[in-house]
Amino acid sequence: MLFHVRMNVNLPAAMPADQATQLKADEKALAQRLQDQGKWRHLWRIAGQYANISVFDVDSVDELHALLTSLPLFPYMQVDVMPLCRHPSSIRDNDS
Numbered sequence: 568m569l570f571h572v573r574m575n576v577n578l579p580a581a582m583p584a585d586q587a588t589q590l591k592a593d594e595k596a597l598a599q600r601l602q603d604q605g606k607w608r609h610l611w612r613i614a615g616q617y618a619n620i621s622v623f624d625v626d627s628v629d630e631l632h633a634l635l636t637s638l639p640l641f642p643y644m645q646v647d648v649m650p651l652c653r654h655p656s657s658i659r660d661n662d663s
């Protein structure tokens with residue numbers, strides 16, 4: 568199942584810099600592991616914003632929820648999810 572996910576990151580201004588640096592490093596490590604596993608298919612920065620557009624390929628909504636809520640930055644993100652299904656005019660399959 569494919570999901571389009573937008574994540575807006577809002578770190579509190581009062582957060583110590585070393586805590587923010589650690590959170591971002593932990594987030595990056597998990598994001599890269601999930602990309603290696605094929606679960607996090609696309610990860611794009613939205614130009615000019617501390618936000619991303621991602622595409623996840625998971626087996627269920629429950630798996631997506633577990634994955635998103637396990638992200639180190641999750642407590643500081645607004646997350647919007649859109650389930651995707653195949654468009655009848657698309658010439659691509661879900662693997663491309």
Ligand SMILES: O=C(O)CC1=CCC(=O)O1
Pocket residue numbers: 574576594595596598617618619640
């Ligand atoms: O920087 C972001 O958009 C949040 C994020 C998601 C994966 C990652 O490494 O950072």
